[in-house]
Amino acid sequence: MFHRWSNSHKDQEDESLKQKSKINELRNVIGPLSGRSLQYCTDACLRRYLEARSWNVDKSKKMLEETLKWRSAYKPEEIRWNEVAIESETGKLYRANFRDRQGRTVLILRPGMQNTKSIENQLRHLVYIIENAIINLPEGQEEMAWLIDFTGWSISNSVPIKTARETINILQNHYPERLAIAFLYNPPRIFEAFWKIVKYFIDAKTFQKVKFVYPKNLESVELMRSYFDDVNLPTDFGGKAMLKYDHQEFSSLMAQDDVKTASFWGLNDKHQAATNGHHGAEVVPEPIGLVPPAV
Secondary structure (H helix, E strand, O other): OHHHHHHHHHHHHHHHHHHHHHHHHHHHHHOOOOHHHHHHOOHHHHHHHHHHOOOOHHHHHHHHHHHHHHHHHHOHHHOOHHHHHHHHOOOOEEEEEEEOOOOOEEEEEOHHHOOOOOHHHHHHHHHHHHHHHHHOOOOOOOOEEEEEEOOOOOHHHOOOHHHHHHHHHHHHHHOOOOEEEEEEEOOOOOHHHHHHHHHHHOOHHHHOOEEEEOOOOHHHHHHHHOOOOOOOOEHHHOOOEOOOOOHHHHHHHHHHHHHHHHHHHOOOOOOOOEEOOEEOOOOOOOOOOOOOOOO
C-alpha cells in the first residue's frame, strides 16, 4: 500500500512540475506585461487559460491576448455599482449571501425578472457581478456556482439570440474556468427551443457544467442538493431558506465592494450616490480590508 501511495504522490509531483513548466512557457511567450495586465496575469490566471485550451500554449496565448485586449477596452474593473444598479432593482442577477458545499461564491439569476431594455448595460451589469463574485471568492477557490430560476420566463422577455451569443462569448473566452456548475431550475418547455439554438455556442467543457433541474425529477434534484445545504438553498429552488432580495441592502454591500475593487486595482475612485440617472447606495462606506481577487 505504501508503494502505491508513493507512486501516486510521485505522479502528482511530476504533473505539478509539468504544469508549472507550461505556465512559465506561457508567460515567456506572452512577453513583458505592465500595469493591470501584469496584475491580472498571475500564475493561477495563466493556469486557467491553459486548462481551458487543454494545456496547448499557443492556443492559450491567443485566448489570453484576446482577453487582455478586451479588458483594456472594456475596463471591467472600472465599472461601478451606481452605473449598473438599475439592472438589479428586480433581483434578476445578484451574488447570494451563502456559498455552496465547497465554499464557492454563488450567483442567483432570475431571467424572468428582466426590467430594462439596454442590452449594453445588461452586459455591463453581468460583467460587474462576475468581477464582484471573483473578488469574493474565498482563498483557494477560483470557480463559482450559478442558480438560475426560470419563474416568469417566456420567449417575450428572453434576450435576443445575438445577445445570448455575446454573453456566452464573454463568459467562456474572458472568464475561463470560473464556472463550477450552473443549475437551470424548472425551465418551461418553451425554453427547450431557445436552448437548442444557444447550446451550439457553448463549448463542450462548459456544456457539461450546465444541469437542468426539475422538481419531479428526483435525480436532478439530488444532484443540485449535493452542491448545496438544504438550509442555505432558497425555497425557490426547493430548499428551506426564505430568501428575499433586498435591493437597498445589496446596493450597500456593492458600494463596499467597489472600495475593495478600486483598492486592489490601484484606482483613485470618487464614489457618488448616483450618476447617469442610476441609483446607487446613498451612503459611501469607509474603506474595508483588501481581499484580492483570484484572477
